[in-house]
Amino acid sequence: MMKMHIPHDTPSHDARQDARPFSQILDRLRGAGLRPTRQRMALAKLLFEGGDRHLTAEMLHADAQSANVRVSLATVYNTLHQFHRAGLLREIVVDSQRTYFDTNMSDHHHFYFDQSGELADIPGDQVEVAALPAAPDGMEVSRVDVVVRVRPQGA
């Protein structure tokens, strides 16, 4: 049971750093109520086995291509949104015109490099938002985003 058509690598009985990498991802998908299809497994591997990442749909699609994983761009978009709804990814809005997803789900904020369009995490404990005002009547706060925009010195 469990023989996937993903390019020959990481035979699960041999993996050293991470015991049973496939089933971890499998469990994550199952837990989220998502059928572990070939494409979702492959994208999940790309997303979650590369440490903390900030990427757009196009970036992940390119990643998949170079990893010899055949997925349509439409599926990449679908998958990113599903993972987001399932709480596996965070959506970051810093740039109208492209949507970033963040694999780091812990409480944290971001640096945004305006010229390059890149993002970097700021650990949660390095930013403190004191004194938030009360939410307007009948509303509740769903999230507080802090974006620290930076540029090269003297620009």
Place this chain on the structure above:
Amino acid sequence: MMKMHIPHDTPSHDARQDARPFSQILDRLRGAGLRPTRQRMALAKLLFEGGDRHLTAEMLHADAQSANVRVSLATVYNTLHQFHRAGLLREIVVDSQRTYFDTNMSDHHHFYFDQSGELADIPGDQVEVAALPAAPDGMEVSRVDVVVRVRPQGA
């Protein structure tokens, strides 16, 4: 000198609340190095004489239409960006897919109503960002944006 083809209103010798409203705007444009054209004057009036506003290009364009000001959408986009570059407007990113501009240039942050896509100002002194991390090497902070996303209670 100074007879504009803007629909009959606010004759400058008669304005009560605001002495010489035209020349104020005129000066603002001149100060920003922008030629005070009919379109820019009209858009500036719409933008800056309505108190603090959050609007998109399409909204301002609609505003102009209903005020009987003939401006192309392209000009609205151009003008918003020029005003932004000139420091007369602030650009707010809260929603990929549309760009908002804010006429309130004072130090402040925003509530964002996720379902309606509306924005509301939070006065600068009601949010306190303590403990910002140092900017990465060779970078300087250009701005810190705090967006408090809210939704109807129990959604």
Place this chain on the structure above:
DNA sequence: TGTCAAGTTTAGAATTACTATAATCTGATG
């Protein structure tokens, strides 16, 4: 005040990021 170069405006085409559609495929279940 007429002329002209430079700056502006415009309609419409192009681009970009994304979403919808409808046909085809796949994997969980019986």
Place this chain on the structure above:
DNA sequence: CATCAGATTATAGTAATTCTAAACTTGACA
């Protein structure tokens, strides 16, 4: 291993924005 809801895909469609090239204004100067 047949079935079929759910997933994937190519492709068309959409919305916001930018580009383009031509036409129009403006301000300066003769």
